[in-house]
Amino acid sequence: MSQSPVIAFIGAGNMARAIIGGLLENGFAAADLWASEPDTERLQDLAERGLNVTSDNRAAVAAADIVVLAVKPQVMKAVVTDLASAVQSRQPLMVSIAAGISLDALDRWLGGEIALVRCMPNTPSLVQTGASGLFANSRVSAEQRQQATTVLEAVGIALWVQSEAELDAVTAISGSxxxxxxxxxxxxxxxxxxxxxxxxxxxxxxxxxxxxxxxxxxxxxxxxxxxxxxxxxxxxxxxxxxxxxxxxxxxxxxxxxxxxxxxxxxxxxxxxxxx
Missing domain, CATH: 1.10.3730.10 (ProC C-terminal domain-like)
Structure with a gap:
């Protein structure tokens, strides 16, 4: 990717680390990647690979052109609500890999008018053979769509669907x-x-x-x-x-x-x- 965007991962669990690993294997610079995570062992491992690490979600967002929301669905509202002011200030592309959280809900929790992509990756992404379905809201530009594709293709194939409702079918086919x-x-x-x-x-x-x-x-x-x-x-x-x-x-x-x-x-x- 020329003029690579800075990507911040909010949450550094298995899926986030799989995507990070895929990006690094595909030549993405570690210096362009951020990870925010409360688990110090995970942060230490990522820091040793050259990533920028922090336990402050807002600091990660402030540096990013793309923010990958990789936290559990049950805590997503609390996490993104806390990030709303930072996101409104920075206006990054927000990419959610959390199952079940709609774009409308994310947009409301983030304060509105945000470029959002929702995607459904699956567990074979952990071995770079994943299959992801993606859907973007109307504020996502063609360039941002391509950026989201690049992020998810780091761990497999990435296919865009025509409506957000189709992501439930994606869950049924590839997610589960x-x-x-x-x-x-x-x-x-x-x-x-x-x-x-x-x-x-x-x-x-x-x-x-x-x-x-x-x-x-x-x-x-x-x-x-x-x-x-x-x-x-x-x-x-x-x-x-x-x-x-x-x-x-x-x-x-x-x-x-x-x-x-x-x-x-x-x-x-x-x-x-x-x-």
């Missing part, structure tokens, strides 16, 4: 999605043991197969439906398994689970954004 795959891995490993494999062998085969399937789907020019067709020989072993999944209502089960996740995301937003 890693747990669905972990559940499938658990079930396949357990089934493999029941079929006579050792747990170590069943787990190893399951994890490598999941990795391989994801890599094939990511690198292929055709969609997963076609990939599945290509490995499903008529009247073969794979077809027997697929038909068993389908007979048990696999598609409907997935849809119902994701809908329930989306609905809970909406409910939580209502609870968290009350004045």
């Amino acid at each position: 999605g890693p747990a669905y795959y972990f559940l499938m891995m658990e079930a396949m490993t357990a089934a493999g043991v029941k079929l006579g494999l050792s747990e170590e062998t069943a787990r190893g085969l399951t994890l490598q197969t999941a990795l391989g399937a994801a890599r094939m789907a990511s690198n292929s020019e055709v969609n997963p439906t076609e990939l599945r067709r290509r490995v499903t020989s008529p009247n073969g072993t794979t077809e027997r398994a697929i038909k068993t999944f389908q007979a048990e209502g696999f598609d409907a089960l997935v849809e119902n689970a994701l809908t329930a996740c989306r609905d809970r995301s909406v409910e939580l937003a209502g609870e968290l954004c009350q004045d």
Whole structure:
């Protein structure tokens, strides 16, 4: 990034540190990064990597062009309300990675007329294979959108959605999605043991197969439906398994689970954004 903006992280938990690590690996200067965090051990670790560190959120905001809000949703109101005067004075781009906190609530708590981006990263961001959905309010410029994209692409892919409501669907697909795959891995490993494999062998085969399937789907020019067709020989072993999944209502089960996740995301937003 030419003329790199100064980025301040309010909160230095796992996700914030993953993004910081990704930015550093992508050539971002540590001197252009700030982290504000009450945990002295986390600050010491980041200071050793060359970051500017502080326990004073307002001091971090005063230095920043972009502020990444990386605190827990339950404390977000208190944190941003305390930051309102500093934000109004500096007018940085505010990027929230907290689930369930609406742009309208953030804008109210910060005093209004603030450029805000809300995004939903997921836990694979911790290993630079994350997937994030982003949405900006009308005060975010094209340059600021690109800056937000750069920040989130440091840990994976960053895709913009057309409405804030779509972030609840993002939560259902990618935000909570890693747990669905972990559940499938658990079930396949357990089934493999029941079929006579050792747990170590069943787990190893399951994890490598999941990795391989994801890599094939990511690198292929055709969609997963076609990939599945290509490995499903008529009247073969794979077809027997697929038909068993389908007979048990696999598609409907997935849809119902994701809908329930989306609905809970909406409910939580209502609870968290009350004045």
